[in-house]
Amino acid sequence: MLCERISKITPSYTVGITTKVKALKREGIEVINLGVGEPDFPTPENVKEAAIKAIHENKTKYDNPAGVLELRQAIADKLKADNQLDYSADQIVVSSGAKHSITNTLMAILNPQDEVIIPIPYWVSYPEMVKLVGGVPVPVETKKENHFKITPEEFSAAITPRTKIIFITNPSNPTGAMYTRKELEALVAVAVEKGIYILADEIYEKINFGHEFVSIASISKEAYENTITVNGLSKSASMTGWRIGYTATNLELAKAMTSIQGHLVSHPSTISQWAALAALESTEEETASMLKTYWQRRDRLLELFSEIPEVSVIEPQGAFYFFIDISSFRDRFPQEESLSLRVCDDLLEKHRVAYVPGIAFGNDDFMRMSYATDMATIEAGIQALKDYINSF
Numbered sequence: 205m206l207c208e209r210i211s212k213i214t215p216s217y218t219v220g221i222t223t224k225v226k227a228l229k230r231e232g233i234e235v236i237n238l239g240v241g242e243p244d245f246p247t248p249e250n251v252k253e254a255a256i257k258a259i260h261e262n263k264t265k266y267d268n269p270a271g272v273l274e275l276r277q278a279i280a281d282k283l284k285a286d287n288q289l290d291y292s293a294d295q296i297v298v299s300s301g302a303k304h305s306i307t308n309t310l311m312a313i314l315n316p317q318d319e320v321i322i323p324i325p326y327w328v329s330y331p332e333m334v335k336l337v338g339g340v341p342v343p344v345e346t347k348k349e350n351h352f353k354i355t356p357e358e359f360s361a362a363i364t365p366r367t368k369i370i371f372i373t374n375p376s377n378p379t380g381a382m383y384t385r386k387e388l389e390a391l392v393a394v395a396v397e398k399g400i401y402i403l404a405d406e407i408y409e410k411i412n413f414g415h416e417f418v419s420i421a422s423i424s425k426e427a428y429e430n431t432i433t434v435n436g437l438s439k440s441a442s443m444t445g446w447r448i449g450y451t452a453t454n455l456e457l458a459k460a461m462t463s464i465q466g467h468l469v470s471h472p473s474t475i476s477q478w479a480a481l482a483a484l485e486s487t488e489e490e491t492a493s494m495l496k497t498y499w500q501r502r503d504r505l506l507e508l509f510s511e512i513p514e515v516s517v518i519e520p521q522g523a524f525y526f527f528i529d530i531s532s533f534r535d536r537f538p539q540e541e542s543l544s545l546r547v548c549d550d551l552l553e554k555h556r557v558a559y560v561p562g563i564a565f566g567n568d569d570f571m572r573m574s575y576a577t578d579m580a581t582i583e584a585g586i587q588a589l590k591d592y593i594n595s596f
């Protein structure tokens with residue numbers, strides 16, 4: 205018998221799609237994959253070399269549970285240089301990916317039944333992570349006209365005496381929207397007044413198409429005290445498999461998270477940590493080159509979507525996704541329980557293209573495409589969408 209907690213967890217739709225794509229590929233059927241959420245670039249050479257060097261130098265033993273000191277110092281230096289944030293190495297905890305950083309945070313803060321406000325659409329894992337540690341996810345509707353960014357009014361209305369944390373993803377997965385300084389100031393004011401932590405997921409910080417990126421903790425002294433900054437190397441340095449993320453917090457939280465991960469995993473792989481240090485020290489060129497490519501793809505996609513009146517998109521300001529409004533298809537499937545699941549299943553089964561159903565992100569009127577793939581694949585994926593619409 206499994207525990208109750210597990211029965212509350214929803215299987216991952218993104219993993220479901222990937223499994224179907226892999227099964228089709230095994231049958232020899234080519235699939236245009238617009239589902240993946242990871243950069244399509246190799247990890248930079250200097251990062252790989254640093255990992256090999258770490259192995260040869262026998263940096264392969266247990267280390268500090270909060271992470272290798274040199275890496276934590278480099279992260280503190282990055283936060284100062286890029287985000288005007290003053291953290292000491294003691295306030296940084298390096299974990300096995302930003303996912304792990306978020307889970308550590310929830311474990312350190314939530315008592316059973318404590319609530320976490322999660323603006324819709326959300327990154328798929330947030331509600332499940334909250335449930336896994338015994339908390340209660342509180343998904344909050346946001347408006348398309350606000351590019352699905354939560355407003356202070358929507359935030360305030362969702363607060364109860366049990367609210368402990370609000371998640372803010374900036375830039376957003378799945379919409380690519382970015383918050384302005386003014387918008388963040390207004391959200392911080394509510395959080396500070398009510399004593400609610402802001403979990404600032406800033407993993408897509410470096411994939412930003414010319415907009416001002418404001419790290420939430422840098423807004424004010426109070427914001428700094430109330431914010432858990434989450435970031436990592438997966439997206440910025442194309443290091444998804446290396447599993448390195450981190451948090452920057454007040455000392456009390458950092459100590460709690462260090463203790464949690466010390467008992468659970470000791471620390472992330474030391475080899476990956478030395479590689480991450482190299483990434484922080486010298487991958488600016490590669491990060492800039494990746495950004496340029498994403499930017500070109502985004503612009504090309506805006507042109508392509510403008511030729512499809514049946515769908516509409518929000519112009520992404522960052523990250524590498526389009527959130528596509530497919531609500532105009534609803535008339536075609538009046539009986540369907542989930543529109544986005546039906547459309548994505550049809551697209552995969554009949555047109556061999558993988559999009560991710562919006563229901564996975566809490567909004568069934570949409571589907572997500574990733575453009576972390578080459579232009580030929582992107583264009584083929586859009587053609588498949590047009591063919592699908594023409595088949596109506």
Ligand SMILES: Cc1ncc(COP(=O)(O)O)c(C=O)c1O
Nearest residue numbers: 241301302303327377436438449
């Ligand atoms: C919004 C968001 N946060 C966190 C993560 C997790 O990143 P990591 O690979 O560092 O665990 C992802 C990955 O897709 C993401 O989209």
